[in-house]
Amino acid sequence: MVDDKHLKELETYADSELLLLMSYQEEEELEAKLAFEAFRRRYNNVLWQACSKVCSFYPQSEELQYIVYNNTLLSIYKYHSYDESKGNILLWIFGIARNELKMALSEINSPEKALSEAESYKLDLLIESEPEEEIEETFEASIIKKAINTLTEREQEILLTYHQYSDGNKHLPDPVLERLKEKYQTTSANLRKIKQRATEKIMAYIENCGIKV
Amino acid sequence: MKKDFDKKLNNSLKSFGFLFPENEKQLESFLKEIQNIEIPENIKNCSEDFSFKREELTKFIFKDEGNLAVNYLAQAARKGGNIPQNILKKMEKDRDNI
Numbered sequence: 581m582v583d584d585k586h587l588k589e590l591e592t593y594a595d596s597e598l599l600l601l602m603s604y605q606e607e608e609e610l611e612a613k614l615a616f617e618a619f620r621r622r623y624n625n626v627l628w629q630a631c632s633k634v635c636s637f638y639p640q641s642e643e644l645q646y647i648v649y650n651n652t653l654l655s656i657y658k659y660h661s662y663d664e665s666k667g668n669i670l671l672w673i674f675g676i677a678r679n680e681l682k683m684a685l686s687e688i689n690s691p692e693k694a695l696s697e698a699e700s701y702k703l704d705l706l707i708e709s710e711p712e713e714e715i716e717e718t719f720e721a722s723i724i725k726k727a728i729n730t731l732t733e734r735e736q737e738i739l740l741t742y743h744q745y746s747d748g749n750k751h752l753p754d755p756v757l758e759r760l761k762e763k764y765q766t767t768s769a770n771l772r773k774i775k776q777r778a779t780e781k782i783m784a785y786i787e788n789c790g791i792k793v
Numbered sequence: 794m795k796k797d798f799d800k801k802l803n804n805s806l807k808s809f810g811f812l813f814p815e816n817e818k819q820l821e822s823f824l825k826e827i828q829n830i831e832i833p834e835n836i837k838n839c840s841e842d843f844s845f846k847r848e849e850l851t852k853f854i855f856k857d858e859g860n861l862a863v864n865y866l867a868q869a870a871r872k873g874g875n876i877p878q879n880i881l882k883k884m885e886k887d888r889d890n891i
Contacts (some may be wrong), residue, residue: 724805
């Protein structure tokens with residue numbers, strides 16, 4: 581079914597050309613799907629690796645990883661809305677993957693509630709928000725990894741979930757909050773306390789390494 | 794100070810693979826973190842056709858131990874599509890453990 585010769589030719593096209601061809605999926609579905617295939621071959625491996633790494637910190641990690649990977653590719657095909665002037669295409673792809681992870685985590689325990697939330701996340705693909713003030717400083721990779729390892733599985737999941745939304749200080753969307761409350765049989769207030777305690781544990785670990793925070 | 798710490802922590806999480814990166818600097822570190830992650834044969838180089846179907850986790854069962862739900866089963870409802878063998882095995886194992 582796949583026209584290998586034409587696919588090889590498409591593999592030489594620029595990202596923007598492939599995404600443009602994908603936008604013709606109603607008029608020329610076969611060509612759009614071939615363009616998608618060429619695009620997928622270009623970014624498949626790095627997307628899989630990224631999903632593997634980020635999803636490894638959540639429950640059901642293997643299923644979650646596959647779902648985020650698959651749905652990210654599907655959203656790329658459906659929305660193909662990359663704007664070259666906005667920077668590296670990998671950031672765009674990973675932005676979609678981030679949305680898909682949020683959607684998957686919302687849907688895990690409340691598919692009905694997640695439906696409306698999912699729709700709003702889909703809109704995020706089209707409407708890019710203003711970037712927050714960026715800071716360049718990070719802690720050392722080895723220290724932050726060890727610090728995260730001192731947390732319990734519950735603390736890790738709650739802390740990372742909060743940090744998916746802004747810098748961990750924003751309220752979580754209701755479906756996400758409900759999932760965590762049900763999973764850990766606790767209240768919203770306790771979730772915030774657990775997140776706070778996890779942050780303090782990381783802070784203490786870093787200070788114990790002789791680093792001023 | 795606390796807010797600065799949160800920002801620096803957030804930046805670190807996005808740089809070292811705990812969250813997806815959002816800027817060029819984070820991306821650079823993130824790509825180094827993931828470069829050696831093994832890719833299954835059925836995923837590598839797109840050896841299988843893409844299904845063009847959305848995948849969802851639809852079932853979630855808790856098994857409580859005290860106040861902490863520590864065990865669960867998730868079953869992905871996939872209508873056809875390409876389910877990697879390692880994922881199917883993991884799902885069977887999870888089911889047996891319930």
